[in-house]
Amino acid sequence: MSSMSSWGGGANSGSGEGLANRADASAGAALPEDGPNPSRSNSRSEPWPISTLNAKIKGYVDKLGYIWVEGELAKVSGGNGRLFAELRDLQIENVVQVHSWNPAGLEPGLAQGDRVVALIKPEFWPKNGKLSMGIQEMRKVGLGDLLERIHRLRMQMAAEGLTQVKQPLPFLPNCIGLITGKDSDAEKDVLQNARLRWPEVNFKVVHTLVQGEKAAPQIIAAIKQLDADPEVDVIIVARGGGAFGDLLVFSDEGVVRAAAATTKPIVSAIGHENDNPVLDDVADLRASTPTDAAKRVVPDVVDERRKLGEAIARIERSMMAFVSGQESFIAQLRSRPVLANPYAFVDSLNEDVLRTRQSLRERFAVLLDQGVLTLDHLKTQVRSLSPQQTLDRGYSVVRKPDGSVISDASNVKSGQKLAIRLAKGEIDATAD
Amino acid sequence: MTAKDKNSDIASLSYEAAREELVQVVASLEAGSVTLEESMALWERGEALAARCEEWLGAARSKLNAAIEAKGAAAAKTDAKND
Numbered sequence: 001m002s003s004m005s006s007w008g009g010g011a012n013s014g015s016g017e018g019l020a021n022r023a024d025a026s027a028g029a030a031l032p033e034d035g036p037n038p039s040r041s042n043s044r045s046e047p048w049p050i051s052t053l054n055a056k057i058k059g060y061v062d063k064l065g066y067i068w069v070e071g072e073l074a075k076v077s078g079g080n081g082r083l084f085a086e087l088r089d090l091q092i093e094n095v096v097q098v099h100s101w102n103p104a105g106l107e108p109g110l111a112q113g114d115r116v117v118a119l120i121k122p123e124f125w126p127k128n129g130k131l132s133m134g135i136q137e138m139r140k141v142g143l144g145d146l147l148e149r150i151h152r153l154r155m156q157m158a159a160e161g162l163t164q165v166k167q168p169l170p171f172l173p174n175c176i177g178l179i180t181g182k183d184s185d186a187e188k189d190v191l192q193n194a195r196l197r198w199p200e201v202n203f204k205v206v207h208t209l210v211q212g213e214k215a216a217p218q219i220i221a222a223i224k225q226l227d228a229d230p231e232v233d234v235i236i237v238a239r240g241g242g243a244f245g246d247l248l249v250f251s252d253e254g255v256v257r258a259a260a261a262t263t264k265p266i267v268s269a270i271g272h273e274n275d276n277p278v279l280d281d282v283a284d285l286r287a288s289t290p291t292d293a294a295k296r297v298v299p300d301v302v303d304e305r306r307k308l309g310e311a312i313a314r315i316e317r318s319m320m321a322f323v324s325g326q327e328s329f330i331a332q333l334r335s336r337p338v339l340a341n342p343y344a345f346v347d348s349l350n351e352d353v354l355r356t357r358q359s360l361r362e363r364f365a366v367l368l369d370q371g372v373l374t375l376d377h378l379k380t381q382v383r384s385l386s387p388q389q390t391l392d393r394g395y396s397v398v399r400k401p402d403g404s405v406i407s408d409a410s411n412v413k414s415g416q417k418l419a420i421r422l423a424k425g426e427i428d429a430t431a432d
Numbered sequence: 433m434t435a436k437d438k439n440s441d442i443a444s445l446s447y448e449a450a451r452e453e454l455v456q457v458v459a460s461l462e463a464g465s466v467t468l469e470e471s472m473a474l475w476e477r478g479e480a481l482a483a484r485c486e487e488w489l490g491a492a493r494s495k496l497n498a499a500i501e502a503k504g505a506a507a508a509k510t511d512a513k514n515d
Binding site: 312316319320323326327329330333334336337338339342346349 | 458475
C-alpha cells in the first residue's frame with residue numbers, strides 16, 4: 001500500500017492522469033496506451049515487463065467500477081476543493097487512501113472521526129504504481145441513517161428468529177461473566193449489588209471499550225471468550241448511561257449476532273430504562289440497568305438462607321413433637337398393670353391354685369374322717385358277728401375240709417377228716 | 433423354642449408394627465382370658481415390644497439432638513468467624 005507521507009506531499013505526478021482516466025473510465029473506452037497483449041503467457045523464461053503487470057492490475061481494478069463504502073474519516077488534509085484522507089473500516093484494522101477533486105460531491109465540514117458513506121472508484125496508476133480511491137460522493141452518516149439502519153437490523157434479527165429464543169437463567173450461577181468498561185460505574189453497580197445478595201458469588205470480568213469504533217471487536221471477543229469458558233454459566237453485558245452515539249456499539253450487527261449465538265444465557269444491561277439497543281432484543285434477559293441485572297441474575301441468597309433456616313427449624317420442632325408424643329404413648333402402655341406389674345396376674349393365678357389346693361385338702365380331710373368312721377363301724381360289726389368271743393369261752397367249731405360246718409354227728413362217718421377251730425388256732429382230726 | 437427365639441422377629445419390626453402389637457398384647461392380657469403359659473408368653477413379648485419401641489424412639493431422639501447440636505456448633509463456628 002502506498003504510504004501516506006509520499007502521497008500527501010508535493011505535486012503528485014499521478015493526479016493529472018487521474019483526471020483523464022476518470023473521464024474515459026466512465027465511458028468504458030479502451031486504454032489510452034496500447035499496452036502489450038494482456039493475455040501473454042508468463043513464466044520464468046518469459047517474464048512480463050512491469051508495464052504488462054501494471055496493465056493487468058489496472059484491468060482488474062477498473063472492473064470494480066463505482067462502489068458504495070462506509071467508514072470513518074481519518075487524517076483529513078487538503079483544501080480549496082481538494083481532499084486527501086484515509087477511510088477506516090468501522091471494526092477491523094483496514095484502511096484505504098481516498099482523494100477527491102470534485103468538491104460538489106463532498107458534504108461540507110467533513111472532519112476527522114466522522115462516520116461517512118461514500119461512492120468511490122478504485123483507480124490504479126501504472127505510471128507510479130499507486131492505487132487510490134477517487135471520491136465521487138461522500139457525506140456523513142446522519143442520525144436518520146443510523147436509526148434507519150438500527151431499525152432494519154432489529155427487523156432482521158426478528159426475521160431470523162433470534163429474538164424469540166429466551167434461555168432461562170440459572171437460579172444459582174456458578175460463575176458470572178461480566179463484560180463492561182474498566183472501573184466503570186456499571187462494573188461497580190453489578191459487583192456491589194450481586195455481593196450484597198450473595199457474598200460468595202464469583203465473577204469473571206472482561207474489560208472492554210464500551211463506545212467508539214474499536215469497542216465492537218473487543219466486545220465480540222469478550223462474549224466469545226466467556227461463552228467458551230466452562231465455569232461461566234451466565235454472561236452480563238453492562239454499560240452505564242450515555243448519549244445515543246455512545247450506545248451505538250450495542251446495536252452493531254457483529255456484537256448483536258455474537259450475543260445471539262452464545263450457548264449460555266446472556267443479559268443485556270445497557271444505559272438506562274429508556275435505552276433499547278438491538279442487543280436487548282436478542283439477549284435472554286433485558287435488564288433496565290446494571291444494578292437491575294445484578295438483582296435479576298443473583299438470587300437473594302441471604303434471604304434464601306434465612307428461609308432455609310426457618311424450614312429446618314420447623315422440621316426439627318415437628319420431629320421433636322412427634323417423638324415425644326410417641327414416647328409418652330409407649331410409656332403409658334408400659335405403665336399398664338399387666339406390663340408394669342406382671343406379678344399381678346401371676347399372683348392372682350397363684351391364689352387360685354392355693355385356694356383350689358386348700359379346698360382339695362379340706363375335702364380330702366373330710367373324706368378321710370368319714371372313711372375312718374365307717375371303718376370303725378365295720379370293725380365293731382365284724383367283731384360283733386365274729387365267733388371269737390364264743391371260742392374264747394371254750395367253744396370250738398368243727399368243719400369238714402371243705403369248710404362246711406358239722407352240726408349233726410349222725411352225718412359224720414368214721415375216718416371223716418375234720419378241722420377243729422379253737423379260740424386260738426385249728427386242729428386237724430379224723431373221726432373214729 | 434425359648435422365649436428369646438420366639439421374640440427374635442421383633443428386631444425386624446417397624447416402629448408402628450411393634451407399637452400396634454404391644455397394644456394388642458396389653459389388651460389380651462387385660463382381658464385375662466388366656467392360660468398362664470400364654471400370659472407368660474404374652475407378657476415376655478410385651479416387654480420385648482416395648483423395649484423395641486423405646487429403642488426406635490431413643491435413636492430418633494439422639495439423631496435429632498445430634499443434628500441440632502451440630503447445627504448449633506456450626507452456627508457458633510460461623511458466629512466466631514463473624515465476630
